[in-house]
Amino acid sequence: MFDKNKIFQVFGLLAALVLVTALLAIGCAPKEEEPGGEITLATTTSTYDSGLLDYLNPIFKEKTGIEVKVVSMGTGQAIEHGKNGDADVLLVHDRKAELGLVEEGYFVDRVDVMYNDFIIVGPEADPCGLKEAGNALESLQKLTSGDAEFISRGDDSGTHRLELRLWEAAGVAPEGQEWYVSAGSGMGDTLRMAHEKEAYCITDRGTYVSLKKDLDLVIVFEGDPALFNQYGVMAVNPERHEHVKYDLAKKYIDFLTSDEGQELIAGFTKEGETLFFPGFGLEE
Amino acid sequence: MPRLLEGILEAFTLIIRLDPELIKIVFLSLRVSGAAIIISTLLGFPLGTWLGLKPEKKTALVNKVIYTLMGLPPVVAGLVIYMLLSRMGLLGVLGLLYTPVAMIIAQVTLALPIVTGLTMVGVRSRGKEVEETARSLGAGPLLSAWTVVRESRISLLGAVVTGFGRVIAEVGAVMMVGGNIEGHTRVMTTAIVLETRKGNFEYAIGLGLILLSLSFVINAFLYRVQRGGEVHL
Numbered sequence: 001m002f003d004k005n006k007i008f009q010v011f012g013l014l015a016a017l018v019l020v021t022a023l024l025a026i027g028c029a030p031k032e033e034e035p036g037g038e039i040t041l042a043t044t045t046s047t048y049d050s051g052l053l054d055y056l057n058p059i060f061k062e063k064t065g066i067e068v069k070v071v072s073m074g075t076g077q078a079i080e081h082g083k084n085g086d087a088d089v090l091l092v093h094d095r096k097a098e099l100g101l102v103e104e105g106y107f108v109d110r111v112d113v114m115y116n117d118f119i120i121v122g123p124e125a126d127p128c129g130l131k132e133a134g135n136a137l138e139s140l141q142k143l144t145s146g147d148a149e150f151i152s153r154g155d156d157s158g159t160h161r162l163e164l165r166l167w168e169a170a171g172v173a174p175e176g177q178e179w180y181v182s183a184g185s186g187m188g189d190t191l192r193m194a195h196e197k198e199a200y201c202i203t204d205r206g207t208y209v210s211l212k213k214d215l216d217l218v219i220v221f222e223g224d225p226a227l228f229n230q231y232g233v234m235a236v237n238p239e240r241h242e243h244v245k246y247d248l249a250k251k252y253i254d255f256l257t258s259d260e261g262q263e264l265i266a267g268f269t270k271e272g273e274t275l276f277f278p279g280f281g282l283e284e
Numbered sequence: 285m286p287r288l289l290e291g292i293l294e295a296f297t298l299i300i301r302l303d304p305e306l307i308k309i310v311f312l313s314l315r316v317s318g319a320a321i322i323i324s325t326l327l328g329f330p331l332g333t334w335l336g337l338k339p340e341k342k343t344a345l346v347n348k349v350i351y352t353l354m355g356l357p358p359v360v361a362g363l364v365i366y367m368l369l370s371r372m373g374l375l376g377v378l379g380l381l382y383t384p385v386a387m388i389i390a391q392v393t394l395a396l397p398i399v400t401g402l403t404m405v406g407v408r409s410r411g412k413e414v415e416e417t418a419r420s421l422g423a424g425p426l427l428s429a430w431t432v433v434r435e436s437r438i439s440l441l442g443a444v445v446t447g448f449g450r451v452i453a454e455v456g457a458v459m460m461v462g463g464n465i466e467g468h469t470r471v472m473t474t475a476i477v478l479e480t481r482k483g484n485f486e487y488a489i490g491l492g493l494i495l496l497s498l499s500f501v502i503n504a505f506l507y508r509v510q511r512g513g514e515v516h517l
Contacts, residue, residue, distance in 0.1 A: 040382060040463075049482045054466075071382065071463035085371035086381055188481045211483040241371060243379070 036065020039248045042087035044158055045186050047231065048072035050206045050275050052268055059264065060255050066248050074186070076156035082107065082234075085241030089249040091256075093158040093204075093231045102234065108246075110234035112280040113256045114265050118162060118229050120221040121191070121208060122148065122200035130200065136224035137170040144172055146179040149199035153190050154182030158229075163202050166226065191215055204229055206275035213271075230280070233257075291489025298490050305467075310494065313471040316384050317452040320391030324399045324447055329440065332403025333433055336411050350404070353397035358390075362460030365390040369461060382463040387471070390457035395447035402446060406439025407432055445506050452499060 047053055048070055057068045071081070075092045082090045083106050090107065092098065102110045120130060120139055127147040133139035143150050152174070153160035167174050174180040181199070183190045187207040194201040195215045208219075233253050238246035255261045262278035269275065298306050335343050335350075367373050369381045369389075380386045411432045418428035433440065455473035462469035464478060472495045479488035 040465075045481060049478075069382065069463075069465045069468055071465060081370075085376075186481050188483055214483055214485075243371065 036061070036067070037245060037248050038067040038069055039088040039245050039252060040069045040071060040086070041089050041091060041252070042071050042073070042078040042081045043091040044075050044078060044093060045072050045188075046093070046159070046204050046207055047091055047276075049186075049188065050210055050270065052206075052265070052276060055268055056256070056261070056264055060252065063255070064251055066251060068252065074155050074157035075161070082236050085236060085244060087236060088244045088246070089233065089235050089252055091231060091233045093229055094161050095230045095232060097161070098232045098234060105237055106240065107234040108237045109250060109253055110232050111253060111257050113231055113233045114262075114276040114278050115228060115230045115280065116205050116276050117222065118159065118202055118227040119205055119208060119219050120200060120202050121194065121215075121217040122220045123198045123216065124218050126220050128200065130220040133221055136166060136221065136226045139221040140166055140170040140172060143179065143200060144174075144177070146177070149179050149181050149197055150174070151181045151183050151190050151194045151197065151199050151201040153187065153201075154184045155186070157187075159187060159202060159204060162227075162229070166202075169226070191217065205273075206270075209271055209273050209275060231276070287485055288489065290486045292493060294486040294490035295493040298487075299494065306491075306494075308467065309470055309472055309475050309491075310498070312384065312469070313452060313473075313495075314498075316387045316458070316471060317391060317448060319388045320395050320451050321399075321444060321448045323388070323392050324395035325444055328396050328399030328443070328447075329403055329433070332400040332443070333407050333411075333429060335400070336404040336407025337415060337429065337432065340408065347401075347404070350397050350401045354401050356394060356397065357456065358394055358454040359456030359460060361393045362390050362457035365393065365457070366460050381461060382465060382469055384462070384469060386461040387458045387469060390461045391451040391454065394454060394457060395451050398447040398450055399443045402443035403436075403440055406436045406443065409439070410436060441506060441509060445503060448502065449499065452495070 041053075043053065049072070053068075053070050057070070061067055071078075071087065073081070075094050075097075078087070078090055078092050079094070079097065079101065081087050083101070091113070095112075098107070098110055101107050120136075122128070122130060128142045128145050130139045130142050133142055152163060175182075181193070181197070183193050185193070187203055188211055190201055191203055191208065191211055192215070193199070195217055198216075200220070205222075208215075208217075233256055235246055235249040235253060236244045238244050256265075265276050265278045266274065335346060340347075365386065366381070368375050369378070369386050370376055371379075371381070380389075414432050414435045415428045418431040423431060453473065455477055458464075458469070458471055459474050459477065462471070462474065464470050464474040470478075472491055476488045476491045476495070479485075479491065
């Protein structure tokens with residue numbers, strides 16, 4: 001009734017496959033740690049996707065032997081990971097929230113490490129007339145004319161949080177308006193959506209510069225101090241999470257804020273433009 | 285179209301150069317998804333066979349649960365496993381978050397229902413008949429179960445292929461619990477997401493083509509096995 005040999009061949013083969021893959025899987029077991037140790041950095045997509053960390057972290061490793069494992073996500077998610085103790089150090093951009101969380105004891109040693117600025121981009125034709133706006137709030141008010149759509153990140157990222165604060169300051173409630181699109185996506189995807197729909201959006205300069213060769217979008221508003229984008233670095237409070245590698249995290253913070261680290265940040269360019277400026281961008 | 289062509293060219297360049305970063309990513313993908321499918325098979329085969337041999341009425345509720353889990357969105361699986369493995373979670377002390385082990389656990393939650401469900405369906409379609417025949421020939425319960433497994437091998441292989449296809453192509457769960465860390469937890473799908481986000485469409489398409497080619501090779505192999513087991517070692 002059954003051809004035993006064939007069946008044994010099939011199952012023998014399967015067993016061999018299982019064995020081989022199992023052996024491969026054993027190789028998956030967490031590798032031995034780097035001699036200098038390693039830390040997990042939770043950061044935003046804007047710093048990682050720009051390539052800044054791929055440029056800084058190898059230099060840090062060479063100096064200290066510490067390997068930095070980077071996990072990039074929206075600022076909201078990064079902060080949540082930090083609060084849960086799933087990272088050792090954070091590099092994010094929501095100054096107000098960061099200071100509040102330090103106050104609440106989640107994080108320590110917060111320093112302003114670098115800044116750049118947000119810009120409003122839109123189609124060359126500028127149907128809403130943002131190029132004539134005198135300040136950021138005025139430019140947002142012009143969007144309410146509805147002559148073109150506005151694409152919001154809608155993902156609780158640092159950029160999205162800034163956008164919401166600006167709308168509030170401008171006295172506009174954009175949610176639910178016909179021209180307001182909440183994308184729920186990262187910066188690159190949001191820019192591409194604005195490009196496809198010939199719409200406006202707020203972006204950090206770094207991501208725009210990195211992607212602009214593929215986008216029919218121009219800068220329609222820039223330069224208002226309200227659009228400053230401050231990045232801060234902070235360590236997870238070791239008193240809250242005993243397992244975090246506070247000493248190594250502190251070394252990373254010291255490296256970023258040292259003269260050398262600051263010069264390295266200033267020297268990082270893409271398409272000939274500086275993406276991040278060292279230090280602190282706003283007077284208190 | 286030209287961009288797609290550039291993507292195809294990029295794929296070939298990557299393969300020909302044997303880009304070390306790429307090789308690392310491909311191997312990690314295979315290891316993680318391979319381990320996940322093996323664990324799912326070891327658990328899902330016996331479970332599915334056992335359920336398949338039971339009268340359908342008795343397992344109606346379990347069936348529905350398994351069928352529902354077969355459609356579990358990967359990001360939900362990722363979120364659940366994240367909440368378990370996070371330092372604030374039940375298993376946080378193990379420190380498994382952002383490791384390949386965490387990725388394997390997440391993928392098992394995706395593949396296990398598929399392997400179990402499809403095994404159950406396959407066994408149920410012919411199992412009763414085969415089991416009764418085996419029993420009437422004097423086989424004990426274990427031997428007759430083994431006979432059923434042997435007789436249903438085509439659908440069992442189908443279960444493995446489907447489960448593997450699901451996990452190797454999945455991105456939501458491994459992104460959540462692996463974190464897409466370069467050199468540690470970056471797999472093909474998360475690398476594609478990253479490169480797309482960075483605007484490197486050609487590189488992303490190149491990676492996509494390599495992923496598809498790998499799937500093709502694996503499936504072609506399993507398909508041969510499935511065709512009545514004509515495999516010559």
